[in-house]
Amino acid sequence: MVDRELLLFMPASSIFFAMLSGEILSKLASISSSSNLFTSPEDKIAYSYDGTPLLQQLPGAVIRPRSAEEVSQIVRLANQEGFPLVARGSGSGLSGGSVPLEDSVIILMNHWNRILEIDEQNLTVWVEPGVITGQLHSAVEARGLFYPPDPGSAAICTIGGNVAENAGGLRGLKYGVTKDYVMGLEAVLANGERVRTGGKSVKDVAGYNLKDWLVGSEGTLGIFTKILLRLVPKPETATTMLVFFDRLSDSAEAVSAIIASRITPAALEFLDNTTIRCVEDYARLGLPTNLEALLMIEVDGRKAVVDEDADRILSLCRKHGASMINVAENEQDAQRLKSARKVAFAALARIRPTTILEDATVPRSLVAPMLEFIQQVARKRNLTFGNFGHAGDGNLHPTCLTDERDEKEIHAAEAAFEEIFEKAIELxxxxxxxxxxxxxxxxxxxxxxxxxxxxxxxxxxxxxxxxAILNPGKIFSPKPRCEGPLPGNRDQLQKFLDQGAFV
Ligand SMILES: Cc1cc2nc3c(=O)[nH]c(=O)nc-3n(C[C@H](O)[C@H](O)[C@H](O)COP(=O)(O)OP(=O)(O)OC[C@H]3O[C@@H](n4cnc5c(N)ncnc54)[C@H](O)[C@@H]3O)c2cc1C
Structure with a gap:
């Protein structure tokens, strides 16, 4: 949840870092050519935000490096001159990861979008970090292979951004998340050194596991320039179902029953009534809007097993009060049913000017009490929440529909999310x-x-x-040591620290 104090942090970064002088800009231009350096107000505005609401900050400049060597030179220059760098994929992040700091330089990686090698013998693929996740899905599926991580943003997000955030998605329950598929990385570290870690060997225990240390580091430890991913055989077939429940609690019990029955669906997704109504209003899928919950379930694998699992799931859902069931008859139908879940965020975002989507997550057996708690908090604070998410792995997306111009309501939303996070931790x-x-x-x-x-x-x-060159202030505040080398004005920084900043 966005805390507006955070916005105060960002301009304060100029205390640490050098202003981007004309001299620095011309050094940057000499590394990547002036046609790849963007400094106009229009360009800066385009890269001043990501998918996170309420956060915006103009960068000092935006650069589009052409090679890993150029990334390395830019990082070395940033160390010499003392300005921060923020790597950016598609900017679809929902926690402010690629939102710039004042006077930072955004390093664009989304134009590095080549699939370099699909190795059908080792079941691996080398990609550049800017490859769009959905495009990777299509490319490998055309060869009978499968890259399982499937964020809801797959049509726009990049593999580099996925690795930096350790992105999950709709197939996490059965297949895991991005980290489970990263076999190797090439990255530029914060001192400008280039490293290669991991490789095609399935087993590799040489030294510290630097690869997994970099995965999920949110652009704060290194900039990925090349990524090696594991592939699996494409499932022979899949069955997609929408199951509707009169009561939310019944749907949560059905989820627990499915998991307890030792069936692992590829996707087990949930929408509450507010979300169903918004989706229907937006996408006109023919969803009943008077029911409390919908589960989107997909099972995949060998045909005989899929048929059997789908039957067992449906009978468990009926036993737990399912009032309506829709099973896809063909691929087109399956895509239509899946879109009920995939458009959830976009559908909710149409209702009010500001949409705050979070991802508080609980052990999956506790989805029902967590949802109940979110609803209570929303009622108590007179807020509108839509809830949807990856019910099968406990990963919920409580989404507050609000208006950033209404200070009082935004404060209420902040307080509500604080309670929700506390509850998630408590559970x-x-x-x-x-x-x-x-x-x-x-x-x-x-x-x-x-x-x-x-x-x-x-x-x-x-x-x-x-x-503190790479994406400083993300994940935790720096609280820098004063004895080490620090860019910027040391006196100002000390004064700022004395006032208790960043603790
Ligand atoms: C509609 C919608 C649905 C979504 N659904 C999901 C979902 O189901 N699951 C999920 O996990 N997320 C989801 N997201 C969030 C988001 O798409 C993911 O976090 C995604 O991984 C971000 O990728 P990106 O290319 O947009 O990265 P950006 O937003 O540009 O960057 C994200 C972070 O990665 C860093 N980064 C980017 N490229 C590099 C690089 N080459 N080297 C080092 N660091 C880098 C950035 O500095 C930043 O910290 C959703 C977002 C939206 C808008």
Whole structure:
């Protein structure tokens, strides 16, 4: 959840970092050519935000490097001159990860969009970081292979952004998340050094596992320039179903019953009544709008197993009060049913000017109490919430439909999300299942993982990025040491720290 104090943090970065002088800009232009450096107000506005509401900050400049060597040179220059860098894929992030800091340089990676090698013998694919996830799906599926991670934003997000956020998505329940498919990485580290970690060997335990350390680092430890992903055989067939329930609690019980029956669907997604009504209004799929919940379920694999699993799932749903069932008859139909879930965010976003979507996550057996709690909080604070998400893995997306011009309502929304995160932590869950900590969740991180863990994260960051060049202020505040080398005005910084900033 966005805390407007965060916005105050961002301009404050100029205390740490050098202004982007004409001299720095011409050095940047000499690295990547002036045609790849963007400094006009229009260009800066285009890269001043991501998918997160209420966060916006103009960068100092935007650069489009042409090679890993250029990325390395830009990082070295940033260290010499003292300005921050923010890597950016498609900017679809929902925790403010690619939102710039004042005077930062945005490094665009979305034009590095080539699929370099599909290795059908080793079941791997080398990609550039800017490949769109949905395009990778199509390319490998055309060869009978499958890249399972399937974020709701697959049509727009990049693999680089997915690796940086360790993105999840609709197939996480059966297939896991991005980290389960990253086999190797090439990256530029914060000192400008280029590293390659991992490779095509299925087993590889040489040294520290730098690959997994970089996955999910939200652009704060390295910039990915090439990514090796694991593929699996494409499932022989799939069955997609929409199951409707009069009562929300019945749908949650059906989810628990499916999991307990040892069937693992590829997708087990949930929409509440507010979301169903918005989806129907938007997409006209013929959904009944008077029911409390909908489950979108997909099973995939060998035909005989899929048929059997689908039958068992449907009978469990009937037993738990399903009032209507829709089973796809062909691929086109399946896409139509799946779109009920895929358009949920867009459909909710039409209702009010500001849509705040979060991803509080709980152990999957606790989805029902968590949903009940979210509804209570919304009622108590007189807010409109739509709820949907990955019910099968406990990853919920409570979504507040609000208006940023209404201060009072925004405060109520902030307070509501604070309660929701507290509850998720109390239930043994997490403040973020897949969107990352970024700017919006960092104030809750310590409550979940504890101060020792946050301090260890800070220590790691200090060691690998002593000048706080890569995406500083994301995940946790820097709280820099004053004895180390710091860019910017040391006196101003000390004064700022004395006032208790960043603690
Ligand atoms: C409608 C919608 C649905 C969504 N559904 C899901 C979902 O189901 N599951 C899910 O997990 N997320 C979802 N998201 C969130 C978002 O799409 C993911 O976080 C995605 O991984 C971001 O990719 P991106 O290319 O847009 O990255 P950006 O938003 O540009 O960047 C995200 C982070 O990655 C870093 N980064 C980008 N490229 C690189 C690189 N080459 N090297 C190092 N760091 C880099 C950035 O600095 C930033 O910290 C959704 C978003 C929307 C708008």
């Amino acid at each position: 043994g869950g997490t403040i973020t299942g897949e969107h990352g900590t970024g700017l919006t969740k960092k104030k809750f991180l310590e409550r979940q993982v504890g101060s020792a863990a946050v301090e260890l994260m800070r220590e790691i960051k200090r060691v690998v990025d002593p000048n």
